[in-house]
Amino acid sequence: MRRYLLIAMMLAAALALSSLAAAAEPLPSWNEGQAKRAIVDFVQRVTTTGGADFVPVPERIAVFDNDGTLWAEKPMYVQLAFALDRVKALAPEHPEWQDQQPFKAALEGDLKTVAAGGEHALLELVMATHAGMTTDAFAQVVEDWLATAKHPRFNRPYTELVYQPMLELLAYLRSNDFKTFIVSGGGIEFMRPWAEAVYGIPPEQVVGSSIQTKFEMRDGEPVLVRLPMIDFIDDKEGKPVGIHAHIGRRPIAAFGNSDGDLQMLQWTTAGEGLRFALLVHHTDAKREFAYDKGATSALNEAEMKGWTVVDMKRDWKVIYPSAK
Amino acid sequence: MRRYLLIAMMLAAALALSSLAAAAEPLPSWNEGQAKRAIVDFVQRVTTTGGADFVPVPERIAVFDNDGTLWAEKPMYVQLAFALDRVKALAPEHPEWQDQQPFKAALEGDLKTVAAGGEHALLELVMATHAGMTTDAFAQVVEDWLATAKHPRFNRPYTELVYQPMLELLAYLRSNDFKTFIVSGGGIEFMRPWAEAVYGIPPEQVVGSSIQTKFEMRDGEPVLVRLPMIDFIDDKEGKPVGIHAHIGRRPIAAFGNSDGDLQMLQWTTAGEGLRFALLVHHTDAKREFAYDKGATSALNEAEMKGWTVVDMKRDWKVIYPSAK
Numbered sequence: 001m002r003r004y005l006l007i008a009m010m011l012a013a014a015l016a017l018s019s020l021a022a023a024a025e026p027l028p029s030w031n032e033g034q035a036k037r038a039i040v041d042f043v044q045r046v047t048t049t050g051g052a053d054f055v056p057v058p059e060r061i062a063v064f065d066n067d068g069t070l071w072a073e074k075p076m077y078v079q080l081a082f083a084l085d086r087v088k089a090l091a092p093e094h095p096e097w098q099d100q101q102p103f104k105a106a107l108e109g110d111l112k113t114v115a116a117g118g119e120h121a122l123l124e125l126v127m128a129t130h131a132g133m134t135t136d137a138f139a140q141v142v143e144d145w146l147a148t149a150k151h152p153r154f155n156r157p158y159t160e161l162v163y164q165p166m167l168e169l170l171a172y173l174r175s176n177d178f179k180t181f182i183v184s185g186g187g188i189e190f191m192r193p194w195a196e197a198v199y200g201i202p203p204e205q206v207v208g209s210s211i212q213t214k215f216e217m218r219d220g221e222p223v224l225v226r227l228p229m230i231d232f233i234d235d236k237e238g239k240p241v242g243i244h245a246h247i248g249r250r251p252i253a254a255f256g257n258s259d260g261d262l263q264m265l266q267w268t269t270a271g272e273g274l275r276f277a278l279l280v281h282h283t284d285a286k287r288e289f290a291y292d293k294g295a296t297s298a299l300n301e302a303e304m305k306g307w308t309v310v311d312m313k314r315d316w317k318v319i320y321p322s323a324k
Numbered sequence: 325m326r327r328y329l330l331i332a333m334m335l336a337a338a339l340a341l342s343s344l345a346a347a348a349e350p351l352p353s354w355n356e357g358q359a360k361r362a363i364v365d366f367v368q369r370v371t372t373t374g375g376a377d378f379v380p381v382p383e384r385i386a387v388f389d390n391d392g393t394l395w396a397e398k399p400m401y402v403q404l405a406f407a408l409d410r411v412k413a414l415a416p417e418h419p420e421w422q423d424q425q426p427f428k429a430a431l432e433g434d435l436k437t438v439a440a441g442g443e444h445a446l447l448e449l450v451m452a453t454h455a456g457m458t459t460d461a462f463a464q465v466v467e468d469w470l471a472t473a474k475h476p477r478f479n480r481p482y483t484e485l486v487y488q489p490m491l492e493l494l495a496y497l498r499s500n501d502f503k504t505f506i507v508s509g510g511g512i513e514f515m516r517p518w519a520e521a522v523y524g525i526p527p528e529q530v531v532g533s534s535i536q537t538k539f540e541m542r543d544g545e546p547v548l549v550r551l552p553m554i555d556f557i558d559d560k561e562g563k564p565v566g567i568h569a570h571i572g573r574r575p576i577a578a579f580g581n582s583d584g585d586l587q588m589l590q591w592t593t594a595g596e597g598l599r600f601a602l603l604v605h606h607t608d609a610k611r612e613f614a615y616d617k618g619a620t621s622a623l624n625e626a627e628m629k630g631w632t633v634v635d636m637k638r639d640w641k642v643i644y645p646s647a648k
Contacts, residue, residue: 058526135568179528192572202382203572204503204528213568215561215587222590224568237539244459244537244548246570248516248527263539266546
């Protein structure tokens with residue numbers, strides 16, 4: 001009996017010291033201000049045992065959009081840059097693409113014509129570059145591409161253009177026993193190969209758009225083949241649907257940056273008890289990009305409902321991690 | 325510096341003692357024999373740091389079928405019993421069901437006629453009883469039903485007819501840092517309301533069949549409405565697809581009991597490194613049920629590939645937890 005007591009005391013002491021260390025300076029890249037205060041206040045309230053706003057550990061679910069919330073989405077979505085590079089890489093096997101839109105425009109780097117083709121053209125590019133191989137093969141293609149591709153303006157790998165303050169926020173939440181999820185309009189299979197190394201978010205906590213896959217036996221070995229058919233679009237009204245399908249309970253905190261995140265923030269904040277919603281507002285043309293386009297409804301609702309809005313220029317000491 | 329060393333030593337001592345305690349008798353309801361030895365051997369090998377078969381913690385994913393693997397599936401799937409009871413409960417609002425199959429047969433308890441209607445009849449029953457309400461409302465209906473429904477033979481709540489040896493196996497794996505998932509042909513929303521309390525498996529680790537849901541605003545409040553349309557069937561070839569969609573990496577251990585689990589076991593064991601596959605064989609007519617129907621292909625492949633087969637009668641000291 002005394003031995004168990006001793007172990008319990010050791011554990012309690014060790015845990016108390018380790019959480020003291022974590023609490024010392026949880027968000028070093030955040031300037032003091034309303035946004036940082038709101039985050040810390042929320043976390044303290046939901047983790048204070050016996051407090052009115054206490055949330056048990058299993059319900060501490062936090063969801064993060066990816067493009068524009070955790071990493072840069074300008075001048076174009078990273079996944080679109082990937083698709084365009086893949087069209088070029090695959091072009092020798094597809095001589096017909098030289099005269100066929102949207103492939104011709106993609107090969108010529110003529111983004112205006114690609115964009116003019118609308119959703120249908122984008123879908124064609126995605127299917128031609130994301131389907132027709134096994135899931136393992138696709139993950140490898142993504143990893144290989146990310147290992148060499150660089151952002152056209154910052155000339156750094158895309159996985160280094162993640163927001164340092166958001167990395168700290170993810171770590172801060174996890175040190176307070178939150179489970180952190182990505183809920184992105186981007187492809188689930190495009191994010192999973194690197195999300196664990198870059199964000200500390202394992203594949204099973206990544207939610208995104210998907211194409212269909214099919215189980216097959218090839219030479220006696222089971223494979224999953226990616227089919228050129230949309231399975232699910234995890235954007236706008238789709239985000240609460242994706243959250244429910246994958247997580248099965250309502251998050252208590254949601255982080256986004258655009259109108260595509262609005263329904264996710266509505267769904268999260270409509271739950272009972274204390275909830276937290278945050279929008280990253282891109283205000284820093286010098287260090288990153290400045291734009292409101294595609295975010296005006298979300299920003300309006302944030303103001304109306306008192307959601308936290310991060311002003312990148314004002315609130316973040318640095319944008320990206322130091323170069324390695 | 326010395327303080328950190330002391331903490332590290334305390335933690336190491338506490339952890340060593342606690343894992344000793346857990347290792348002492350991890351599977352008390354399992355008889356000594358090949359099945360228990362195979363489980364313990366696998367777990368020891370993948371958790372031995374520096375060993376040839378060591379698996380890092382994040383990759384310790386174990387998947388469990390539910391019906392017939394974690395709880396009883398005879399004389400009928402629990403979810404079918406639920407659907408039939410719901411037809412009775414909803415009948416007053418549907419006078420047309422008195423003359424309309426498969427509802428007429430369901431109301432009369434004429435399972436033979438329901439079964440004769442095949443998949444189409446079952447689908448009609450499922451849609452009439454599982455769709456048309458919000459996700460929150462459906463979860464409540466499931467909880468309310470489970471609180472009063474009883475198994476026709478054992479006269480106990482269904483959630484008490486889970487297999488005690490499998491509860492111990494789930495706990496044993498988790499104490500060795502496995503993440504345990506359900507991957508069931510049953511409805512994902514039918515399992516999530518109780519899986520955490522009964523199995524210790526949180527909603528985000530439950531994979532199952534699903535119908536479509538839709539995000540809507542009702543009186544300014546966001547809701548998710550369940551639609552009478554199949555979204556995904558998580559059975560047979562669907563199980564590896566469901567695993568990939570939800571978990572995003574290949575499990576290292578899979579547990580099932582029927583042909584519906586065959587592809588999940590194939591997919592799991594085809595991965596690199598040490599893998600584990602187990603089938604629960606229903607051999608105990610006295611304490612549970614004895615049947616091979618629907619499991620013959622899986623049992624054949626288990627024999628061919630040397631997968632572990634549990635003989636319920638021989639390997640399990642008890643089947644169900646003690647009555648509360």
